[in-house]
Amino acid sequence: MNNIELKPAIRNVQLVSVDHPFYKLYLSQFRRKSNGINNSAVKSKSFLISMVLERTVQEWIKTSATVSKERIIYYEIGRKRFFKELDYVIKKNNRYIIGEIKVSSMEGDVVSKAAKQLNESKIILSHISKDIGMQIISINLNYKNTEDKLDEFNPNFSGTIFRSVELNRNKYEFINLSPVEINQWGVNNSIVKTPELLQAAIFEAELRDKRRSAKKELEDKVKIQVENKVANDSELQTEIKDLMMLVSILTIKIDLLEKGWVHLTNKSEEFLNEVLQNLGEVIFVTDVIIKEDSKALITSGRALDYHTDHHKAKFIAWYCRKQTSLGGETILMDAEKVYGKLKEDEKKELEHIELFEHKIFPDDKESHPLVNNDYPRKFYYSYWLVKKEQNNNSALKEFQRIIKEAEPLKILLASGDILIIDNHRIFHGRTSIDGSKDRFLRRYWVSNS
């Protein structure tokens, strides 16, 4: 079977009126659920007037003959019934215009919320019609304090001219009406029974707006004060710097423990030095650059396959001073994950495999085991250090096969980047350096402390 549908599809999409029995049933259940939550709350004036104005706008829209009684979207998903309310629906032949009325005391995101709601409805309704327009009628109680321009109110809804706006790549028709004009129309047509409520709500909205800007001003002032205090207090500055450093170091240590590597961008070499002091002892520093006719792989421009560095390095850190213009990507592989895919007898077998020592330090021996299962497990691996007699070892071959097939983690270091890895767990390598030859990484080996 192909194409198994995991999500049940939307079915049976219809527009129904508020009297539809399903909807009535749904509402009664909904009311029962919300009982006791809102009853005792004192309603704000803006909340009360928004109900009044919304109803008034709905009546105003009814002055257009094309407004539809059906404004509830009914649909089913699986065996469940859903309802979505629209503030109004205008039907002209096969064209639907769905509308949202928003009364608010703020600007901005109220309208984008309306747009989002409308668009969701449009997607559902597209099951029954392809020709759907969206309208937003916005009424801002705080209209005096916004830049939004008001549109003309035409007592005959059919003659209203909407503006065309685009939000999130969808087109909407939009108007911004004066609450005073709507209220007056409502009073004249006996829809609004409390003419003075609007003034009270506007007054309330103004107070809220004043509080909002005063709060913002206060926050800004406090921020400046704190900044000034820090700027003039070197002791406080040091404390903050130390704490920031401590947090960085702890974050790095946690990442190294959990996933075995960490990539930081835009850092200084001083920062790295401070981190390294907290990780252990730096035992070796190398400039990873390209030398002409280099015999050593690392200073050639060639690709390097997965390997670990010297086993005395618990961590390797690279500071990128300059990256090449093409290639030179770091590749990483979690040896724990590779190892985990082996069969038990293959794991056992690997413990007995010794690789040539990567001779650097005076006390280096001749060879070193590929895996040491003491806790935490340690890997040591370089394909160029595998002894000839191991070349046909089936466990090693399987280990190498899994590495080859696994998806590498690729990181392109940029100037100022730091990469730190747990050298006993994460294999590293790089793709060939095909661009500019001035690539410069400074590499640090850090022993356990």
Ligand SMILES: O=C(O)CCC(=O)C(=O)O
């Ligand atoms: O050039 C690189 O990105 C890493 C080379 C490498 O294997 C190393 O620095 O140990």
Ligand SMILES: [Fe+2]
């Ligand atoms: Fe390396």
